[in-house]
Amino acid sequence: MRVPLSWLREYVDLPATETGRDVQAKLISAGLEVETVEQLGADLKGPLVVGQVLTIEELEGFKKPIRFCTVDVGQANGTGEPQEIVCGARNFAVGDKVVVVLPGATLPGGFSIAARKTYGRVSHGMICSTDELGMGDDGTHGIIVLPPETEPGRDAIELLELVDEVLDIAVTANRGDCLSLRGVARETAIAYGLPLRDPALIDVPAPNAYGYPVQVSDPFGCDRFTARTVTGLRPEARSPLWLTRRLQKVGMRPISLAVDITNYVMMELGQPLHAYDRTSVQGTIGVRRAQEGEKLVTLDGVERTLHAEDLVITDERGPIGLAGVMGGANTEIADHGEDAADATTEVVIEAAHFNAVSIARTARRHKLLSEASRRFERGVDPAAAAAAAQRTVDLLVLLAGGTAEAGVTEVIAPSAPHTITVPADHPDKVAGVAYGRETVVRRLQEVGCDVYGQDELIVTVPSWRPDLTDPNDLAEEVIRLEGYENLPATLPRPPAGRGLTTGQRLHRRIGRALAGAGYVEALNYPFLGEQVFDQLGLDAGDPVRRVVKLVNPLSDEEPALRTTLLPGLLGALRRNTGRGGHDLALFETGLVFHPRAERRAAGHLPVDRRPTDEEIAVLNAALPEQPRHAAVVLTGAREQAGWWGKGRPADWADAVEAARTVAHEAGAELLVRKGQYGPWHPGRCAELLVVVDGAERVVGHAGELHPRVVKALGLPERTCAMELDLDTLEEAGDGIPMAPGISSFPVATQDVALVVDKPVPAAEVEAALRAGAGELLESIRLFDVYENDGQLGEGRKSLAYALRFRAPDRTLTVDEASAARDAAVALAGERTGAVLRG
Numbered sequence: 001m002r003v004p005l006s007w008l009r010e011y012v013d014l015p016a017t018e019t020g021r022d023v024q025a026k027l028i029s030a031g032l033e034v035e036t037v038e039q040l041g042a043d044l045k046g047p048l049v050v051g052q053v054l055t056i057e058e059l060e061g062f063k064k065p066i067r068f069c070t071v072d073v074g075q076a077n078g079t080g081e082p083q084e085i086v087c088g089a090r091n092f093a094v095g096d097k098v099v100v101v102l103p104g105a106t107l108p109g110g111f112s113i114a115a116r117k118t119y120g121r122v123s124h125g126m127i128c129s130t131d132e133l134g135m136g137d138d139g140t141h142g143i144i145v146l147p148p149e150t151e152p153g154r155d156a157i158e159l160l161e162l163v164d165e166v167l168d169i170a171v172t173a174n175r176g177d178c179l180s181l182r183g184v185a186r187e188t189a190i191a192y193g194l195p196l197r198d199p200a201l202i203d204v205p206a207p208n209a210y211g212y213p214v215q216v217s218d219p220f221g222c223d224r225f226t227a228r229t230v231t232g233l234r235p236e237a238r239s240p241l242w243l244t245r246r247l248q249k250v251g252m253r254p255i256s257l258a259v260d261i262t263n264y265v266m267m268e269l270g271q272p273l274h275a276y277d278r279t280s281v282q283g284t285i286g287v288r289r290a291q292e293g294e295k296l297v298t299l300d301g302v303e304r305t306l307h308a309e310d311l312v313i314t315d316e317r318g319p320i321g322l323a324g325v326m327g328g329a330n331t332e333i334a335d336h337g338e339d340a341a342d343a344t345t346e347v348v349i350e351a352a353h354f355n356a357v358s359i360a361r362t363a364r365r366h367k368l369l370s371e372a373s374r375r376f377e378r379g380v381d382p383a384a385a386a387a388a389a390q391r392t393v394d395l396l397v398l399l400a401g402g403t404a405e406a407g408v409t410e411v412i413a414p415s416a417p418h419t420i421t422v423p424a425d426h427p428d429k430v431a432g433v434a435y436g437r438e439t440v441v442r443r444l445q446e447v448g449c450d451v452y453g454q455d456e457l458i459v460t461v462p463s464w465r466p467d468l469t470d471p472n473d474l475a476e477e478v479i480r481l482e483g484y485e486n487l488p489a490t491l492p493r494p495p496a497g498r499g500l501t502t503g504q505r506l507h508r509r510i511g512r513a514l515a516g517a518g519y520v521e522a523l524n525y526p527f528l529g530e531q532v533f534d535q536l537g538l539d540a541g542d543p544v545r546r547v548v549k550l551v552n553p554l555s556d557e558e559p560a561l562r563t564t565l566l567p568g569l570l571g572a573l574r575r576n577t578g579r580g581g582h583d584l585a586l587f588e589t590g591l592v593f594h595p596r597a598e599r600r601a602a603g604h605l606p607v608d609r610r611p612t613d614e615e616i617a618v619l620n621a622a623l624p625e626q627p628r629h630a631a632v633v634l635t636g637a638r639e640q641a642g643w644w645g646k647g648r649p650a651d652w653a654d655a656v657e658a659a660r661t662v663a664h665e666a667g668a669e670l671l672v673r674k675g676q677y678g679p680w681h682p683g684r685c686a687e688l689l690v691v692v693d694g695a696e697r698v699v700g701h702a703g704e705l706h707p708r709v710v711k712a713l714g715l716p717e718r719t720c721a722m723e724l725d726l727d728t729l730e731e732a733g734d735g736i737p738m739a740p741g742i743s744s745f746p747v748a749t750q751d752v753a754l755v756v757d758k759p760v761p762a763a764e765v766e767a768a769l770r771a772g773a774g775e776l777l778e779s780i781r782l783f784d785v786y787e788n789d790g791q792l793g794e795g796r797k798s799l800a801y802a803l804r805f806r807a808p809d810r811t812l813t814v815d816e817a818s819a820a821r822d823a824a825v826a827l828a829g830e831r832t833g834a835v836l837r838g
């Protein structure tokens with residue numbers, strides 16, 4: 001919300017010496033986030049004056065149209081003689097009043113003006129546009145043409161209000177009242193302890209039976225609808241300078257007088273309004289839910305297919321506007337343009353109050369965010385609708401010469417003011433500060449509340465603060481107005497002996513281990529779109545496809561909580577490769593979300609005491625299951641080439657090794673087998689298992705991604721990935737891994753080469769050797785894979801393993817090591833059909 005200081009002073013008598021920075025400090029102290037204070041015209045220096053164009057000579061022989069003009073600037077140039085100026089713009093004519101900057105002046109951006117020769121003539125100054133003066137968009141992008149009654153020679157800096165300060169406030173979602181000058185002025189008045197001149201306190205005629213007919217069919221969606229009619233508008237009437245300048249300062253573009261007035265009142269009072277061309281509205285104005293599939297062309301020229309939950313404004317033909325979002329093109333106000341006969345001379349003013357949730361959903365459904373919807377979804381004062389309509393009527397009568405019809409329509413759904421009962425010392429308990437009853441009552445009354453009672457206060461919330469719903473909201477109002485900076489700072493004293501949990505320590509160790517292995521942590525948003533499951537090649541019945549969807553997602557393209565870490569990591573990989581990265585290794589540890597079989601509603605936990613274990617258990621039972629996963633993705637070179645060697649590209653074995661690294665930190669023995677699942681290449685996919693309570697459980701997969709997945713996601717070729725379930729891994733582990741004991745006795749190494757069928761996984765052969773070798777086996781390593789149908793036989797391969805034997809209490813003999821090796825080979829032959837090579 002942009003708030004010009006000059007406009008703000010109309011409602012609050014701020015001290016003349018008070019600057020925008022001073023007001024910023026006060027409002028920040030009161031809880032409003034004033035991001036910047038823009039100094040309009042800070043580097044602007046005159047003379048900048050009004051001029052009247054006397055003559056225009058078209059210069060020939062140039063690539064673009066150039067005009068040599070003489071302009072009457074009164075006595076501003078010291079001589080009274082016409083000023084000669086070269087100009088390339090064409091949106092003005094002889095007799096028009098324009099803004100002229102004379103030599104010696106400085107325009108915004110430090111642009112100094114001097115007489116100079118250009119296009120064969122000497123130009124003594126410049127005729128200015130809105131862009132050159134930093135005024136904002138006026139829709140023309142051309143020379144400023146002033147009203148005919150403007151006097152030549154007048155100071156244009158004062159006339160156009162070019163010097164001002166504008167506060168840019170980041171209004172939070174709960175403070176819709178501050179999306180208006182009225183709301184910000186109220187906060188400013190409270191901060192300074194000054195009275196407020198409320199612009200909504202104007203005389204409003206009572207509703208009668210002569211107003212424009214209105215029928216509200218959905219009182220829940222629209223609980224208040226005010227309609228007023230103004231006739232006899234002058235087609236040639238234009239928005240005055242003060243009105244257009246205020247709209248420009250708050251960031252809005254002037255359009256036409258009737259539309260500018262509705263926008264002006266919206267910025268002033270916070271009540272969105274809409275003006276209909278009365279001659280285009282047929283019959284009664286209605287408010288109802290749309291019929292599924294109805295069509296409406298909105299003011300932006302887009303035909304929209306309506307949803308059954310959309311709230312629409314209608315006449316006898318059907319929808320004429322999306323309620324609270326944007327009007328329809330079929331009742332648009334027509335500007336006078338060149339043909340006054342087509343201009344709008346009669347308007348119906350709508351000032352209504354719509355349900356915030358309904359408007360927010362409609363705006364997001366149609367991807368149509370407007371100034372009106374922005375206010376409605378944050379909360380608009382329903383009691384201000386009649387005043388906003390009257391203010392609009394008054395301005396139309398004053399500026400457009402219209403006549404206000406006597407009829408006043410007001411449809412109101414019965415409702416009672418919101419009342420909250422709160423102990424007088426409740427803010428004291430929340431803040432830990434003794435404010436006292438008098439301070440609490442005074443601060444709540446400053447906000448606009450009616451307060452009664454002694455020890456137990458009965459507080460009636462003002463209509464412009466729908467965010468005040470419970471005692472804690474009232475306590476926050478007292479605390480913020482008394483100053484957050486005045487709250488005492490007390491450091492908590494945690495009891496000794498409580499540090500990180502076992503799971504937290506494990507997650508940190510895993511992160512350090514993966515980082516030490518060359519992976520870079522990438523933290524991604526926990527949201528995804530369900531189309532990614534098709535891109536990953538997951539089966540239709542895969543449990544990973546069962547997602548928890550958000551009611552109000554940050555993005556309609558990603559409405560679900562993630563069930564796997566891979567989409568986020570692969571997206572990060574794709575972005576980095578698109579920006580020139582080639583050798584990448586990323587990892588992430590985080591929660592994934594799975595819906596429970598039984599859906600339960602989550603209750604509200606108390607805030608005045610610690611929830612009981614039973615209450616927390618009920619809440620947790622309503623939440624999705626949230627296991628923690630770890631995942632890595634890698635592509636490009638795993639080992640860089642250089643003078644030391646050729647380097648090595650990343651492959652599926654690196655993904656498996658990352659899984660082993662994670663399992664080692666958990667103290668779990670990871671079983672690796674050949675697998676086939678979803679996004680992984682069927683011939684280069686490892687299934688990762690652990691043993692929990694004597695039963696094997698799959699905890700993840702690792703390997704090279706399928707070429708179809710790589711193509712669908714736009715990834716580099718041969719991209720590899722791994723993902724596993726950390727919670728199950730932690731359950732299977734022994735806790736903190738222990739350092740291995742170092743024996744003082746020598747190791748005995750035995751190498752064996754076994755011939756097996758090609759489909760037999762090396763991991764199965766290794767598992768059989770490990771089981772057969774017994775306790776003397778210290779380690780086993782596959783160091784060679786050889787395939788040659790001529791030597792080994794068709795469909796056969798040779799696997800060479802290095803077996804290391806060691807006893808903790810003695811030196812092994814050759815016979816003992818050989819016996820252990822023979823036992824290992826025998827069991828491998830029994831389980832996998834392996835035979836010794838040669």
